Amino acid sequence: MTQSPSAPLPQTPLLDQVHFPADLKKIDDRDLPQLARELRDEMIDAVSRTGGHLGAGLGVVELTIAIHKVFNTPDDRLIFDVGHQCYPHKILTGRRDRIRTLRQENGLSGFTRRAESEYDNFGAGHSSTSISAGLGMAVAAELDKSDRKVIAVIGDGAMSAGMAFEALNNAGALDARLIVILNDNDMSIAPPTGAMSAYLARLASGRTYMGIRDFGKKLTAYLGKTVDRAITRAVGHARGWATGGTLFEELGFYHIGPIDGHSFDHLLPILRNVRDNAKGPVLIHVVTQKGKGYGPAEEAADKYHGVNRFDVITGAQAKAKPNAPSYTSVFAEALVEEARHDEKIVGITAAMPSGTGLDKLANLFPERCFDVGIAEQHAVTFAAGLATEGYKPFCALYSTFLQRAYDQVVHDVALQKLPVRFPIDRAGFVGADGPTHAGSFDTAFLATLPGMVVMAAADEAELKHMVRTAAAYDEGPISFRYPRGEGVGVELPVRGDILEIGKGRIVKQGSKVALLSFGTRLAEALQAAEDLDSAGLSTTVADARFAKPLDTDLIRQLARHHEVLVVVEEGAAGGFAAQVLHFLAAQGLLDNGLKVRCLTMPDEWVEQAKPEAMLARAGLDHTGIVATVFTALDHKTVSFGTAG
Template structure:
């Protein structure tokens, strides 16, 4: 077990050995539990150097996104508990204020760190408390608007913020945009690297004072400007130091000691290798960014090798659709791999765009395409699409434009926890006038809905689907998934007294719950608008209507059903099952369904409890 005190007492050579111990611990646990392997292996030395100089028990240290905080967690009292990483009730994969006082600010989404740090710094000033405030920021975050807005405030706020820019050339997929290219050119420049080494050598042997230091500073700045133009960060009022080798603990400690006493804001640019120290991760940093469970010796991933994921099926369907329709254009936000669009990007490079971590820009870019008659499809995880709510309303819906949103990772996403669950998309899309929301019950239905809406359904269209996979014949999927009327619900099982109206992924759980209940099961593939014709028929023949959705109850599907029946004067009772007034923790999908009481056993129990009816055998069930 390694603690903060061990790090602060350790010699620089000892820290190198500690780095290897920590790296081995991370690989061991992530191989069993899954997790963000590559990012964390890349910042081991950086974290140790940082905590050799700054003490997170006293100094405020904020990790942007915080998926790269495993070393931080290990050395701040969670070494033993680290075996429970991402397990239900165990250590979170992200910083969490309720987990440790050294987790100064919780995160999971990119771009929040600098704004939060400025707020904390202002609070400390108002209370006359002196603490260093440090942010660790990935270079991928520089594509994010909130980061750029916050950088613009640092000088105005008279901040003394210290920013460590961890530059590994990647966010999840490779970085895009002009800032990324500027950082890359500076990082790899042979001229700058040689100059840096000369300056470092002179400073190490010279004791002549400020004169030579100032001259060398002018040399450095001149070369920097020659290579990259006016320094972006220094134009914003930040002293720009680097780039430095993020795995060179000795140099990092020297620089950070100087930074600690520097009385102005600064940014220390370090370059690291994503996946450092584990060859498979270094070779495929995208796969091991959020790694599945894998065998440490064979490096073979253990997860769904014979299954097809919703994302993969979506990506394959997009290629087929684009072959038939030249107006289809795919957009994502640093998620080409995760959303299944990698093949699409290779086959149709002119009709694909990865805008980086810029969900707002993605939506408005899509609106621009739509205004010119194209059919843009924006593929973004549900949790990240929340960031573009204004753009969906102002730039798409209000202007009556046709944009399809492929809402990946809708519902409970498992081990990534509350920052990543996609439980609010039904509520925020429902509130938008004339929007349409579809929720396929399985992968074949996803493809059928895509086929059915791409050329025919106008306006804001959301298709939500979970982080899940199924055993399915991929070769025949496109052919066997027939176009349907996506607005029509479907009765899957007829019963009496009680009807379960199931949204998307809840169809399977509802069918299982109905076994032994005298219950009807309806697949509500269209969340909005409601299939009012079938809903009226169901309500005429049942005493209890139960809605089941893997999303927030507030503003959700169930509320719309209850409101419709109330306004229409129906007397059937309504029970809404979904996610209540709480943030769902991390754990396996099965554990979280049970936690939210959305598993089949809990659904059955809720129906019996609410209706007061006893459990029936299947032989007792009657039809209507």
């Protein structure tokens, strides 16, 4: 049984005194462990009611309290990487009264968001951006001749991305006043908990040690760059043997830690020392535990990263009644089936094995499945390298994360005509995750590339066909998109068929109105056709299957034999519909009175809501399609955009 909205709220007498970070200054350091317990209870209760990201936030409770107590936020800038761990931050920064609206329509975002609070200094839904953004803010502070501090909190997983290291390298070269806190929640808690480790970290962050280091830098500067570099590296290596900080020291950072990220006795003196004494870039390595303080999350951190509503006592998460298999699971099973038939098939994911379904491939063929970490750019070029050697890589990424590797898709894959397969999950609206995770743009940015094959599955059976088609296609890159959530419940073949490249299909034949769907709006188009038929408007429904190459014969047939053509896609303007309009205009098929309407996602950032509400507002449900047809029959002009 899930947490009831009427269940009693946790007792939080100390947290009740904290409305903004300034209130933390009034709380004695000795009372902070109690505050942390209450903050955890509040967060657990809130997420049990709304769902959301749980484990990461529980792991940074003490760290979040300590940062806000020691620094002067929001004047001092605090950036949380990704934003998964920002719920305690939101509770402490004036948003506690709305914390039970997390990820709900008109509620708080599940990520940091500049428009939501002055304490959210940088919005983050994608990982590994915090150090770059923080460096920009730190340089701005120096240009302003301001003493404000900049703190970037980044997880060890996000640190695997190349962008993070680019920023570290630049920050070290600039000798910027930037504080990076590496939140390491993948390492055992044992190493940093000893008293000696804490003592050494406090010593290294103190005025005397930092003063000696700063004096040494000034002294060696007089001896020339070569001598300066040699001495600085020697000192860095010496400290590295003791602290493990050689890599960060080589990049120009002053490294402190590792320290226990759940101990205020460790966190507070070090943060205060760094606040008061640091002159250049500093990296503080803290070790935390995902799910800290909540048993079920501690025992299964991966299952409690993102959760549905759940029962606080048992940890049991609410499950929707199964109607049909999810698109992700259908893709995973289809890929496993193809891998059984072809040993050249390999899978690649960027830190999302379960999210993309590639964990199923890894379980059966571990040597043929690769998780490259949060490194989408590398994932794509790694796939390109495999393709040059005759392998058949399936580089499975969410639509919103494929955006991060667009140059690699263009330069390393498409330009070289390499047969990399791109399964694109989370295409279209994604509900509670909002605009940062919406799969809006993949069709638009892929369909512009010469030689790229761009497909979209209308249902789960079509998805199986497209997996097999991609496996069999060796002429160049190929992609296929599918949404989050369950399929429509169609009968599934044991194995998919190989589709003819660039050929769509007529699903229902009519004579007056044509509905051309690309992707999973097909079911709504069919329902709209029933309504239109009932109104005396004989309606054809076609499934395009391909945005590139277009089925030009199909489009020509629809244009010549119908009075109205409505093109429907769950993607941004500039995608499939733009390809269709370009063809119609080039062929002169708009010159004979054809009424064309293009239904796309709106040209705006669509806020979080239930997916069905988002689709209805965009006019992409059957009601919106019918309304668009009726409007078209009363107007002669071609409209490009959303319904209305």
